[in-house]
Amino acid sequence: MKKAALPMLVLFVLAPLAISAQSPVVYEAASTYYQVVSEVSQEHAALMGRNLDALFGLYNSHFRFDPAKLAAKLNVRIMASKQRYDEYMHRFVSRSRDDFTYLHYSDPAKCELVGYAGDITSFRLALNHQAFIQFLRAFVPNPPLWIREGFAVFFENTFFDEAAGTIRYQENLAWLDTLKNLAANRGEKLLPFQDLMKIDAEGVHSNLDVFYPQAWGLVSFLTNSQDVNYSRLLWDSVAALVPSADLGHNENTVYERVFRWYNERALTEDFIKYIESRKSFRSLVQEGIDLYSRNSLEEAEKTLGEALKLDGNNFVPYYYLGLISYARKDYAAADREYATALEKGAQPALIYYAMGINALADERQEAALECLKKAGEADPAYLQKAEDLARRIRR
Secondary structure: OOOOOOOOOOOOOOOOEEOOOOOOEEEEEEOOOEEEEEOOOHHHHHHHHHHHHHHHHHHHHHHOOOHHHOOOOEEEEEEOOHHHHHHHHOOOOOOOOOOOEEEOOOOHHHOEEEEEOOOHHHHHHHHHHHHHHHHHHHHOOOOOHHHHHHHHHHOOOOEEEOOOOEEEOOOOOOOHHHHHHHHHHHHOOOOOHHHHHOOOHHHHHHOHHHHHHHHHHHHHHHHHOOOHHHHHHHHHHHHOOOOOOOHHHHHHHHHHHOHHHOOHHHHHHHHHHHHHHOOOHHHHHHHHHHHHHOOOHHHHHHHHHHHHHHOOOOHHHHHHHHHHHHHOOOHHHHHHHHHHHHHOOOOHHHHHHHHHHHHHHOOOHHHHHHHHHHHHHHOHHHHHHHHHHHHHHHO
């Protein structure tokens, strides 16, 4: 998928505005499509505007709505803490929410996406998910739920590059293993596609464990399919949406105009084949480990590389790539892979012990002793075997 181009940012810096004597100072920034209010800082408000504009570009590369039809800039409010978020949200909803919430009203100027500054990963995932819902409902207030939630999950794992000001799309396969289980036995646990097309909020609530993975899976299937007949289903569905219609009308319209003319049995079979063909990060890592254990080093390296394309921040593939390089006697490469695994969060004692063995094989005794010492210091469970190996080196 091509990166979305970042629209030109128009930033208006306003004087900090105190809501009340009890409330934090707020900062405002206007970007091309968003009006951002942040309790964090002026820099944070501006950064959020750039991030959201880039997300808008990514979303609209799929939907191709006319931005000129926006009634107003999209409102986003970031609270300084969970406590401030709860205080603000209790004015609108009775129960506390864990992350971002999109508040939708008939008046577009009142609609607002609300979140709070917290853990970077959960903030990113929640922002990407709810910002898509805000984007879609700004153009089509009542889209079919499978389109709304399926795409929201589809875009969830996207990254914003602050320096470049661009979005890096990374496929979200968090639901893949769950969907594979649902699709087993010819998909008997899946919702019939007609039911998925016409599901309402109550139906979603009653089928949470099936609806979300299947809605994401259908969007992924239609988006990635090499069969133009299936990719056209998605574009025709978007084209059939009516901004002024209610949920029932849009769901019926999409099904009757688009999906009813396709053989549902064939669609289901091809959908299941697609899901079965996809491999998750976890399955690729396990396959890579199994290949390594069978000494199929080239295949293991390739498979672990595929895993890293899905999640480049997990240490496990790097550790096994280090073992593969060690097996090939490429000790410099092994050191690099081990160092990356350590940087990504691998257990220090495990990595230092592996680096010690690697240095010993490379005839770097002093480096080996230093790594073994660090392994023993990092975890007492490694102390005895690290000391035993160190004594052998000193002989």
